[in-house]
Every structure is written in C-alpha cells, then in structure tokens.
Amino acid sequence: MIMSILGLFLRMVVVLAGTALGTFALLWNAHGDPAQAIAMARFDALLTQDVIDQVRDEVGLTVGFWKTFLLGLSHCYHLILATLLSPVVKFGRTLLPRYRILFHWP
Numbered sequence: 001m002i003m004s005i006l007g008l009f010l011r012m013v014v015v016l017a018g019t020a021l022g023t024f025a026l027l028w029n030a031h032g033d034p035a036q037a038i039a040m041a042r043f044d045a046l047l048t049q050d051v052i053d054q055v056r057d058e059v060g061l062t063v064g065f066w067k068t069f070l071l072g073l074s075h076c077y078h079l080i081l082a083t084l085l086s087p088v089v090k091f092g093r094t095l096l097p098r099y100r101i102l103f104h105w106p
Contacts, residue, residue: 024069035061 027034035056039047042055056062060071 020073021069024072025065028065028068035059 033052035052036047038059039051039055043051060068063071
C-alpha cells in the first residue's frame with residue numbers, strides 16, 4: 001500500500017516537473033522581450049534601454065536558462081507558502097513584496 005502511494009507521488013512529481021519545464025522552455029523561446037513587456041505594463045511610457053535592463057535584472061532574465069527556471073520555481077513555492085500561511089489573502093496585498101513586479105497595482 002505504501003509503495004503504491006509512493007509510486008503515485010513519484011509519478012505526480014515527474015509529471016509536474018516535466019510540465020513546468022516544458023512550459024518554461026516554450027515561454028523562454030517565445031517571440032519578443034518579456035522585460036520590455038513588463039516595463040511597458042508597469043510604466044506606460046516611452047522606455048529607455050536602462051529601464052528595460054533594470055527590469056531584466058529584477059526579474060532575473062540576465063542569468064541562464066536553468067537559474068531562471070529554478071528562480072521561478074522558488075518564487076512559485078514562496079507564493080504558495082504565503083497564500084497557505086496567510087489567514088486572509090487579499091490578492092496583491094498580503095503577498096510577499098517581491099511579487100509586486102509580477103502584477104501591476106497602485
């Protein structure tokens with residue numbers, strides 16, 4: 001019984017990890033600059049290369065594929081923990097401060 005539960009858990013981990021990796025690989029190779037899209041959504045103004053480079057550094061796009069993937073997984077992990085441990089979650093208000101770059105709110 002325990003072995004079958006451990007087997008199911010192992011399959012679940014493999015499927016979730018493969019799905020996350022596949023999705024991230026598709027988004028990594030997508031057309032366009034994600035730092036420019038984030039900066040345009042955040043500032044709604046003409047963008048300079050300095051602003052785009054700053055956003056790229058904040059989001060973690062200056063490092064390689066694997067480091068960015070692991071950074072994204074750690075952000076998801078912390079977001080899940082913040083959601084589960086928060087007594088009352090108001091979207092965007094009680095999340096950790098570093099997630100402000102992902103959403104645009106005043």
